[in-house]
Structures are given as structure tokens and as C-alpha cells.
């Protein structure tokens with residue numbers, strides 16, 4: 001098998017498949033391969049299997065721009081998203097470029113040979129394989145697939161029931177008639193509670209502190225009507241534009257008028273809750289978008305609480321007991337199943353070690369250039385989507401930028417692009433900026449940094465990023481280019497091997 005490629009992508013989730021589709025459309029001559037650790041396409045949407053798993057972004061803007069989502073359900077379930085990513089790969093012939101079961105462990109850049117040598121472990125056999133490529137794209141997502149975040153709870157070994165982390169959901173778990181406690185208050189917890197409430201005896205969401213939760217319509221009625229009078233392509237395109245604008249405004253308004261937006265969000269919850277005393281569980285101490293907001297479709301969480309099948313407790317854990325959880329307030333929660341929806345553990349580039357000319361280059365010491373390339377690391381991109389808007393909006397334009405860069409280099413006979421600056425990064429700011437979510441705070445020492453100004457500043461702003469990545473000139477004086485080296489006959493033999 002020929003293991004030399006022009007572009008090597010690590011990861012076959014939304015970002016990796018999207019990048020490969022862009023390359024197929026915009027750089028059709030490139031030899032591209034994807035190395036994927038799992039045995040299936042889909043990344044997040046293949047890994048997570050808990051009841052109710054779904055997006056909390058609307059699918060019109062979470063879907064690829066080049067292959068619009070064409071269903072009317074606003075938040076889609078995990079299996080539908082997985083199917084959508086797989087179908088996209090098949091439609092663009094990307095499925096044939098993927099090599100499965102390979103965990104990338106190291107990537108070594110050689111300035112002399114102007115290429116990456118990537119080492120991957122075939123986990124089933126324990127064999128290592130090497131690949132060479134001129135350009136490397138990390139599409140590994142942002143968290144550790146092996147382990148979610150699991151804090152230590154005092155006495156946890158005493159609990160006689162079942163303990164589950166949503167990242168490793170047991171197949172065919174029967175929770176009918178069981179008392180379930182879900183620890184957490186993020187997107188996963190608010191999805192699990194209504195999804196399990198009908199069948200379980202009771203579901204309690206145990207949180208240390210409240211989050212902002214808002215209800216969105218589960219079904220796009222406007223598009224449903226428009227579909228009768230307009231071509232489908234227009235209808236979904238319009239839904240996408242509308243949702244991008246609404247989300248952007250909600251975010252900007254929250255940053256500009258935090259108190260007002262807070263009032264609106266809390267009023268929305270109050271309207272949904274029958275027992276208004278429950279408002280104390282939905283009134284956060286921070287301002288909207290200091291941490292991620294959670295959307296729930298058709299107020300399903302609030303309906304489960306109103307029905308009495310679910311409840312929320314805001315308290316701290318004193319210890320686990322044999323039969324449940326003892327809280328600091330003195331209250332006890334009896335449980336057959338405890339679900340620790342305590343979040344993700346951030347991991348950069350899926351744990352791949354980067355070296356440039358044999359020198360380790362941790363990305364935590366680098367700034368990102370235009371939020372896509374890495375300072376002083378040649379021919380490498382890491383695709384990281386938005387955290388304040390649907391991930392794919394950024395992943396799509398980042399992939400388009402990579403294609404523009406590659407085409408520019410080909411047209412000018414250039415082999416290497418390295419973003420370079422002598423400016424220092426802002427010590428306290430990672431690429432996730434001011435987002436204060438727990439998983440970001442815990443990992444601030446692992447993440448790439450950002451600078452004060454463009455192109456080292458990460459904007460988290462779709463319109464401005466679109467202009468920067470889609471339209472601004474590639475050659476901006478910051479990216480340093482190196483022409484293709486003349487290959488000696490000896491190297492030519494080595495490269496062909």
C-alpha cells in the first residue's frame with residue numbers, strides 16, 4: 001500500500017470528513033488519506049450512545065454548508081447525525097480514503113525533506129505504521145476518547161448500585177423502574193434526565209450549581225410551511241442563514257447586555273415550570289455565555305420536572321453511601337444507578353506528539369494563526385470549531401482556507417507554509433478565550449494560546465472569520481513560505497519507498 005500522501009487528516013468525525021470533502025471539491029488532484037482510531041465514521045456521534053443523545057445546536061447551521069441538513073427536526077439525535085456524516089463521506093467518495101483502527105501517536109516534521117512522517121498504532125494488532133505527507137490536518141476534536149472527566153467522590157467504592165459515565169454507556173442498559181441520579185448540569189445531564197424519566201422510577205439531576213437552560217422548538221414549523229411553496233434547497237438555505245443570525249445576536253446581546261439577556265432567559269424558564277420554587281435550580285450565579293448555554297427541545301426537561309418523574313437538587317456531595325448519595329445539606333438521595341455526567345477531559349490532537357526537526361513542539365506553547373494553523377509549525381492545521389456557535393460553521397471555513405492555502409502554494413511552486421511572529425502570546429488566554437466552562441478551565445495548560453491582535457487572536461465570530469478565511473489574501477507577510485526543494489535522486493528513492 002502506498003503510504004505517501006499530499007494531505008493526511010487525523011480523525012473521521014464531522015471535521016475530518018468535512019475537510020476531506022473540501023479537498024475533493026477544491027483540490028481534486030491531491031492524494032488524501034484519513035487515519036481514524038475508531039472502526040467507524042462519526043467521531044462524537046459514534047462514541048456517545050446514552051439515551052436521548054442529540055445535538056444542542058440547530059442542525060441547519062450544524063450541518064455542512066456544502067451538504068445542507070434537510071430534515072425539519074431542529075435538534076437531531078446522535079444516530080441521525082452519525083448517518084449524515086457517513087452519507088456525506090460516501091457521497092464524496094471519502095469513505096475510500098479512510099484507514100480505520102489507527103491511533104496516531106506521533107508526527108515528525110523534517111525541514112530537509114519538507115514533509116511529515118506520521119506514526120500510527122494499529123490498536124488491534126499492536127503494529128505501528130508510518131505515513132508521509134506534505135500537509136497534516138488534525139481533525140481529532142478536543143477531548144480524550146478513552147476517558148471522560150471523573151472527579152473523585154468520597155466513599156464512591158461503597159456504592160452497591162451501578163455507576164456509569166455517559167462517555168461509556170453500557171449497551172442495552174435496562175433502567176426501567178430504577179431510581180436514577182444524574183450528577184451534572186450540562187448538556188449531557190439535561191438530555192439524559194427527560195430521556196430516562198418515562199421508563200425510570202424517578203430521575204434526579206444533582207447539580208452543584210445551576211446553568212442557563214432555554215427551550216427551543218423541536219420542529220421548524222416555518223420551514224415546514226415554506227417547503228410547500230419554495231424549492232427545498234432555498235428553504236434549508238434560508239433556515240441556515242436565519243439560525244446563524246439569531247444565534248449570533250443572542251451571543252452578542254448576552255455579552256453586551258448581560259443583565260437583560262439573563263432576565264429574558266430566566267423568564268423563559270419561569271414560564272415553563274409549574275412549581276416556581278424550582279427556579280432556584282435554574283438561576284445561575286454567572287452571566288449568560290460566561291459558560292455555554294444549554295438548549296432543550298420543546299421544554300422537555302421542564303415537562304419531565306412538572307410531571308413529577310424528574311427533579312433537580314442543588315447541593316454538594318458529602319459522600320457516596322451503599323445505597324446512594326449523602327449530601328452536605330444532610331439530605332440523602334437513594335439510587336440504583338448513578339450517572340456521572342461530569343464532562344469531558346480536553347485532549348489536543350488526540351494525544352499525538354508533535355516534533356519539528358526532532359524538537360518536541362507542544363501546541364500549548366504556540367498561538368494559532370487565523371485559528372487554523374500553528375505558530376512555527378510548518379504545514380499543519382488543527383480544525384477546532386466554535387464553542388459559542390455550531391462547531392461546523394468554523395470547521396467548514398477552516399477547511400476552505402486550507403484548500404485556498406494549498407492551491408496558492410501549488411500555483412507559486414511553494415512547498416512549506418509556516419506562520420511566524422516574534423510577538424508573545426497572552427499568557428492567560430487560550431483559544432477558547434473567555435469561556436469559563438469547567439472542562440476549559442481544567443485544561444488551560446494544554447490548549448494553544450492566543451495573541452492580542454489578528455491573525456493571532458481567535459475571534460469566535462463567524463462573519464469576521466468568514467471574511468478572514470475565505471477572502472483575505474493568503475500571502476499576508478506573516479505566513480512564511482519556502483519553495484519546493486529539488487529532490488536528490490537518493491531522496492526520490494526514499495520518498496517513493
Ligand SMILES: Cc1cc2nc3c(=O)[nH]c(=O)nc-3n(C[C@H](O)[C@H](O)[C@H](O)COP(=O)(O)OP(=O)(O)OC[C@H]3O[C@@H](n4cnc5c(N)ncnc54)[C@H](O)[C@@H]3O)c2cc1C
Nearest residue numbers: 011013014015037043044055056057104140141350390391
Ligand atoms: C455529547 C456531545 C454533544 C455535542 N453537541 C454539540 C452540538 O450540539 N453542537 C456543537 O457545535 N458541538 C457539539 N459538540 C462538540 C462536538 O464534539 C463537535 O460539534 C463535533 O462533533 C466535533 O467534530 P470533530 O470531527 O472535530 O471531532 P470529533 O467528533 O471528536 O471526532 C474526532 C475524531 O478523531 C478521532 N481521533 C482522535 N484522536 C485520534 C488519534 N490520535 N488518531 C486517530 N484518530 C483520532 C476520533 O476517534 C474521532 O473519530 C458536542 C460534543 C459532545 C461530546
